[in-house]
Amino acid sequence: MPLVKNPILPGFNPDPSVLRVGQDYYIATSTFEWYPGVQIHHSTDLANWTLLTRPLNRKSQLDMRGDPDSCGVWAPCLSHDGDKFWLVYTDVKRKDGSFKDAHNFIVWADKIDGEWSDPVYVNSSGFDPSLFHDPDSGKKYFVNMLWDHRRRPLLFAGIAVQEWDAKTKKLVGERKNVYQGTELALAEAPHVYKRNGWYYLLIAEGGTGYEHACTLARSKDIWGPYKTHPEKHVLTSKDHPRAALQRAGHGDIVEIEDGRTYLVHLTGRPTTQLRRCVLGRETAIQECYWKDDWLYVKNGPVPSLWVDLLGERDESKYWEEKRYTFKDGLHKDFQWLRTPETERIFNVKDGKLTLIGREAIGSWFEQALVARRQEHFSYDAETVIDFSPTDERQFAGLTAYYCRYNFFYLTVTAHSDGQRELLIMSSEASWPIGNLNTPYVPYVQIPNEGKVKLALTIRGNQLQFYYAVLDSGDEELKKIGPVFDASIVSDECGGHQQHGSFTGAFVGVAASDLNGLAAEAKFDYLLYKPVKNQQDAYVRDNE
Secondary structure (H helix, E strand, O other): OOOEEOOOEOOOOOOOEEEEEOOEEEEEEOOEOEEOEOEEEEEOOOOOOEEEEOOEOOOOOOOOOOOOOOOEEEEEEEEEOOOOEEEEEEEEEEOOOOOOEEEEEEEEEOOOOOOOOOOEEEEOOOOOOEEEEOOOOOOEEEEEEEEOOOOOOOOEEEEEEEEEEOOOOEEEEEEEEEEOOOOOOOOEEEEEEEEOOEEEEEEEEOOOOOOOEEEEEEEOOOOOOOEEEEEEEEEEOOOOOOOOOEEEEEEEEEEOOOOOEEEEEEEEOOEOOOOEOOOOOEEEEEEEEEEOOEEEEOOOOOOOOEEOOOOOOOHHHHHOOEEEEOOOOOOOOOEEEOOOOHHHOEEEEOOEEEEEOEOOOOOOOOOEEEEEEOOOOEEEEEEEEEOOOOOOOEEEEEEEEEEOOEEEEEEEEEOOOOOEEEEEEEEEOOOOOOOOOOOOOOOEEOOOOOOEEEEEEEEOOEEEEEEEEOOOOOOOOEEEEEEEEHHHOOHHHOOOOOOOOOOOOEEEEEEEEOOOOOOEEEEEEEEEEEOOOOOOOOOHHHO
């Protein structure tokens, strides 16, 4: 069987939780401020994955209006107890500063792609929770990292375990801090397993940047004491800056039918000498083996770019051009930001996507922006917009977007006298203020009526916008604006300078009406066309 190249879930797919039920494999990943919450992918061979569902899809389950960038849904844990599917997650309302307002919930379902329950609140003592179903006692244990704003002595204070009663849906008994990690610190992302009489505790350490790692410990009792792995970190790239897969950590393990064990983990593939991860934190997989009842990563601890899985990947699906029309509703590749009340920001009818202008791009409350993940280092995108703004406070168009602090946005707007024009807005690593870059790129006047084609190309770290006024007799795309630095739309240029930006680049369409009149912009389609380049063509000698 040919080896499969990592990552298995390219683009913004971080904090993987893996589950096997029979011959089916599932991976749940974080979605942060993007709605609906939690992505669950499905596979039967570990190599080819399909987006199956996003279970947190209604207001009674999730409302993230007001959640800052890179807050929202963190680190879901997906499990099955032989009867039901269980999903544990955090909704983070504040992440910067001394405090973390992080609320942990549990939902469940009989079918993974069916309707999930309304959430049951568990606690707010920390984040990255998991639910462990003890196969021997039948008890369930809630596990999460503890946050200590006093730093006495640790900000990431350790891993807490407490029994959770599935009948009363409440925590019971004592909560115990069972493990504080190693000197690498920042213990988080706990998962508990049981094998050969041992309880294993897999955690992440080092933060989610270039010091990231998976650390393993074990105990004969779930309450500890836990002894750290002889090599401490079973997976990390921290001492190998030239490895193809960087930022390796936050993992989960799964045993397949033939008895082999695999570790899924987040990773990043930095570009340029500035080491910027435009595609965000992605999901990779490693083959493992057991020795003396300890888990080891094959050829580890540095993650392998190429792995032996159960199947061969169909690369054609990864490279296929996607032309999204809206005849059958909104394609599952798309998400929007924060709100469960979609009727206020968009609708799909008559084969068009209509965005309803609300707050400014980058708003943490109610902005009309519908987008899909950037999954390739180079791609083309285009759309056709029908929009008649009356002044400069109404604008809509095509955007390469990360968060309020880093985006590029080609808009159809108007001057204060009502003359329609094209204007590029950019926010380039503008944390913490969030200002647009000025002076603005020179505007282009266009007729006040008629559709406009908007396009962009990204080739590695170079972004160029294009436009064409349709029905003008000259429909050839023309460049507008300079070549922008596309690597700015990355984790490293987001809303925090270290360990604080957690999503990835998107491309999509947006609309704002700062007059409060809810002006509507109609879009005919969105094209996403992957383009191969040197970064995508990484070969074995880069491993």
